[in-house]
Amino acid sequence: xxxxxxxxxxxxxxxxxxxxxxxxxxxLVTERLGIDRxxxxxxxxxxxxxxxxxxxxxxxxxxxxxxxxxxxxLVAVTALIALVVTxxxxxxxxxxxxxxxxxxxxxxxxxxxDRYDLxxxxxxADLHFGEFRPFLIFNVADAAITIGxxxxxxxxxxxxxxxxxxxxxxxxxxxxxxx
Numbered sequence: 001x002x003x004x005x006x007x008x009x010x011x012x013x014x015x016x017x018x019x020x021x022x023x024x025x026x027x028l029v030t031e032r033l034g035i036d037r038x039x040x041x042x043x044x045x046x047x048x049x050x051x052x053x054x055x056x057x058x059x060x061x062x063x064x065x066x067x068x069x070x071x072x073x074l075v076a077v078t079a080l081i082a083l084v085v086t087x088x089x090x091x092x093x094x095x096x097x098x099x100x101x102x103x104x105x106x107x108x109x110x111x112x113x114d115r116y117d118l119x120x121x122x123x124x125a126d127l128h129f130g131e132f133r134p135f136l137i138f139n140v141a142d143a144a145i146t147i148g149x150x151x152x153x154x155x156x157x158x159x160x161x162x163x164x165x166x167x168x169x170x171x172x173x174x175x176x177x178x179x
Contacts, residue, residue: 004093011089011098011105018106022140023113029124047129053137054120071119075112082108096155103148110141 029050030036041051057064058074065071082105089101114121123137 007093007095007098008090010095011092011102014099014102015089015106015109018103018140018144019109019113022107022110022144025140026110026114026122026124030122035124041126047127049126049128050124051126051137053123054118055123056120065115065119071115075115078108078112078115082112096159097152100148100151100155103144103151105148107141107144107148110139110144 030052033042033050034040035042035050035052038053039051041049043049056066056071058078065074085101085105085108089098089105092098092101111121121139121141123139123142125139125143126137127133127135
């Protein structure tokens with residue numbers, strides 16, 4: 001198995017793991033803990049609560065789906081984005097890029113499933129410092145997407161891959177040249 005194939009398989013595993021963990025955490029909060037109505041909350045730490053909310057929009061609650069047509073349009077658009085991320089991930093060779101894209105893909109799949117099944121995305125993680133909330137209420141999928149985007153941007157702007165390393169990985173070996 002080549003390093004590139006191994007990295008891509010790891011990426012697929014990470015995406016599936018994020019999807020599974022996201023869905024499990026939403027089940028745990030809504031079914032097992034019974035935090036399933038808007039306003040239901042459970043304090044875990046002085047700065048972190050489980051607080052149920054429904055997100056009918058996309059990032060930061062923008063573009064709310066206020067009709068069935070808008071709901072399915074959001075499902076279609078986010079599914080298309082997930083497909084683009086999948087293709088992008090499967091074209092990458094380096095684990096750094098694949099890792100970031102896998103986080104984005106796993107999170108997107110988790111939120112797509114919610115929107116498909118429920119018509120909204122279940123959010124429950126409420127980080128706060130007194131009344132100050134640096135983020136809206138979020139979920140595992142949202143966190144994975146955010147971390148994945150930060151990784152992709154950081155690698156694009158801050159890390160310069162060694163071109164010689166890439167060339168060595170893709171160039172045929174001396175034995176392959178002679179055969």
